[in-house]
Amino acid sequence: DVKVTQSSRYLVKRTGEKVFLECVQDMDHENMFWYRQDPGLGLRLIYFSYDVKMKEKGDIPEGYSVSREKxxxxxxxxxxxxxxxxxxxxxxxxxxxPIQPQHFGDGTRLSIL
Amino acid sequence: DQQVKQNSPSLSVQEGRISILNCDYTNSMFDYFLWYKKYPAEGPTFLISISSIKDKNEDGRFTVFLNKSAKHLSLHIVPSQPGDSAVYFCAASITDSWGKLQFGAGTQVVVTP
Known part of the structure; x- marks a missing residue:
């Protein structure tokens, strides 16, 4: 079965910290995406990658970066x-x-204090 | 500015009746549309999709209708079941865009006994 695993379900960090969110998929998919979900705004694309070491900005990339080494x-x-x-x-x-549906992980709830 | 809009944040329907969820889009370049379902504490899961060359696609209890001239699509669930209670997201894509999706804000469906 398809599996996308996000390393943490809940994370609390402090303002100014550098934060890493990890995602692993076991389906040998070329494309990977990061979204954030906020009430009333749905899912907004932050960054995506269509191959190893390739990355493209999504709709809201400011303040974020990504890495895809594998x-x-x-x-x-x-x-x-x-x-x-x-x-x-x-x-x-x-x-x-576009006809290939995206498979999602269960999400990481991140709180910045 | 959101290119995909779900104007009803919530919908309550009785078990056994029809649920109709609506979605409007503004970008005429979109040519593929998807619906995702999301339970609390889980990631969205793909439900059904439709290409712009069709006006209807059916999968069991779920049917999606597309009206390109009105830039409108809808999801019909017949009959509604308690397990259908979830948030439903409409999403749109453009061919050759690496499968990037634009999501609506979501509609919370509650199916009552």
Missing amino acids: KERFSLILESASTNQTSMYLCASSSPG
């Missing part, structure tokens, strides 16, 4: 965490092409 792993980095980055973060993966 095909199965996609990391989201908050360079200097701020309170407005408190959110639910969701990782997804898919095969190439």
